[in-house]
Amino acid sequence: xxxxxxxxxxxxxxxxxxxxxxxxxxxxxxxxxxxxxxxxxxxxxxxxxxxxxxxxxxxxxxxxxxxxxxxxxxxxxxxxxxxxxxxxxxxxxxxxxxxxxxxxxxxxxxxxxxxxxxxxxxxxxxxxxxxxxxxxxxxxxxxxxxxxxxxxxxxxxxxxxxxxxxxxxxxxxxxxxxxxxxxxxxxxxxxxxxxxxxxxxxxxxxxxxxxxxxxxxxxxxxxxxxxxxxxxxxxxxxxxxxxxxxxxxxxxxxxxxxxxxxxxxxxxxx
Numbered sequence: 001x002x003x004x005x006x007x008x009x010x011x012x013x014x015x016x017x018x019x020x021x022x023x024x025x026x027x028x029x030x031x032x033x034x035x036x037x038x039x040x041x042x043x044x045x046x047x048x049x050x051x052x053x054x055x056x057x058x059x060x061x062x063x064x065x066x067x068x069x070x071x072x073x074x075x076x077x078x079x080x081x082x083x084x085x086x087x088x089x090x091x092x093x094x095x096x097x098x099x100x101x102x103x104x105x106x107x108x109x110x111x112x113x114x115x116x117x118x119x120x121x122x123x124x125x126x127x128x129x130x131x132x133x134x135x136x137x138x139x140x141x142x143x144x145x146x147x148x149x150x151x152x153x154x155x156x157x158x159x160x161x162x163x164x165x166x167x168x169x170x171x172x173x174x175x176x177x178x179x180x181x182x183x184x185x186x187x188x189x190x191x192x193x194x195x196x197x198x199x200x201x202x203x204x205x206x207x208x209x210x211x212x213x214x215x216x217x218x219x220x221x222x223x224x225x226x227x228x229x230x231x232x233x234x235x236x237x238x239x240x241x242x243x244x245x246x247x248x249x250x251x252x253x254x255x256x257x258x259x260x261x262x263x264x265x266x267x268x269x270x
Contacts, residue, residue, distance in 0.1 A: 050087030050098040053105025056080030060112035070119055073112050080109030118220065125204035126217070128260050154254070154267045157187075163257065163264040165195025166231075170255050170268040173208075175245065181219050185245040187255055187268075190238035193231040201237060202228040205259045208243040211251025219244045 060076035063069060084106030091099035155161050157172035171188040178184050185208060193199040203226045209215045218224060219242055226239025257266040 045095065045097040046090055047087075047096045047098040047101070049083045049090060050096055050102030050105060053080045053084030053087050053109065054101050055105075056083065057105040057108030057112065061108045061115070064112040064115035064119070067119070070116060073116050077109045077112035077116060080105055081113060084109055122204055122217065122220070125202060154269050157268055157270055159268065161257075161266045161268075162194075163259055163266050164262060165193055165197075165199050166201075166259065166263070167192040167194055168257055168266060170257075173253055173255065173270045175248070176242065178219075178242070181242075181244060183245045183248055184219060184242045185253065186240050186242040188238065188240050189226060189257075190236065191231060192236045193233055196233050198230045198232060199235075200228075200230050200259070201226075202259070203239070203241060204228075205257055206241045207256045207258070209254040209256060210245075210247070211249045211253065215256075216243050218242065 056076045057080040060073040060080055063073035063076065084102050087096060087102030088099060088106060090096040091102055096102070155170070157170065160167050160169045162168075169190045173185045173187050176184050176186050189206065191199075191201050203218055203224060206218055206226075207215050224240060224242050226237075226241055229237075231237060253270045255268045255270065
């Protein structure tokens, strides 16, 4: 027997709508979003001075090794040295990242500057020696002979000759082999100041004439021990001067000294 159920008069709930009404913001799910603020980019490293110093140092060091053209190296090495120092301190303060490049540029510029100074000193000494006035013989005077005064006559190895207030002694030439320059001829020379004032001495005052008549300057980088400076009254100094002798020609070599326009040129025949 079936029992009839009373009618359900309760209000029914309408099914959910899947259409978003216009103008209504959809509900947000998850954590609230944060506004993103763009960060300014990190400043680029200032590596320009260090790189410039390296380029100038390389060019300056190369040009400084070329005679005459080496005058171009002067501004290059000076600017390279300045830029390298500034670039190093920039890297040290964190404004640049090429500290090693700046150091390399500074070192190369310093080497080039030293070479420029050495060549300038040698050139100045050569010009001073070439402009030394030659003593003119009086009219009717007899030509010089080997028995004339020892201050102007050629000497032998070990002789002491006089030039102005300086007494100079040159020993015999000896053959040596330098680690950097190869075969060389060297002589031990000494100075003594007999005047009442200071007298200068310079390694570049010495030259060597080979049997063929070619005259060479002191070899840079050889086993030279004579330096340059001043001698007080009564002062003495000595050292070795060496010359390139790769040809090693047999015959007579002449060691010459010329201290400038106010000194007498001297020579020792070997």
